[in-house]
């Protein structure tokens with residue numbers, strides 16, 4: 610009985626090792642291209658511009674990289690990638706129906722400036738996953754809405 614269960618364990622280990630090797634293989638052969646739109650962004654390496662032709666002044670589109678290029682790609686498509694304008698679009702701010710704060714990292718700082726009936730100086734709160742936050746000036750309730758990869762918060 611004992612030797613049989615040992616054999617099963619070692620077989621499992623072999624299987625998972627092959628799976629890791631199989632997953633690694635494609636990454637080394639894939640060539641990264643410059644993303645032409647948001648859907649083609651695969652990582653930082655796809656956010657490098659094509660460069661300007663000799664004798665011309667480079668535009669942002671030619672030479673911007675990284676987060677700047679990501680924002681530029683978004684602007685061309687009318688997408689606010691950094692969620693700067695109005696991140697909260699869901700909820701009513703009540704205990705039963707809190708405002709949902711989109712987050713990719715499990716928390717987000719939010720400044721509450723009050724409601725239509727009662728406005729106040731900005732009150733900053735750290736809205737964290739798992740516990741609703743309440744503004745103690747006006748009573749507005751906020752909750753996180755996690756948009757990142759499952760299990761990657763914290």
Ligand SMILES: [Zn+2]
Nearest residue numbers: 721723744747
């Ligand atoms: Zn408030």
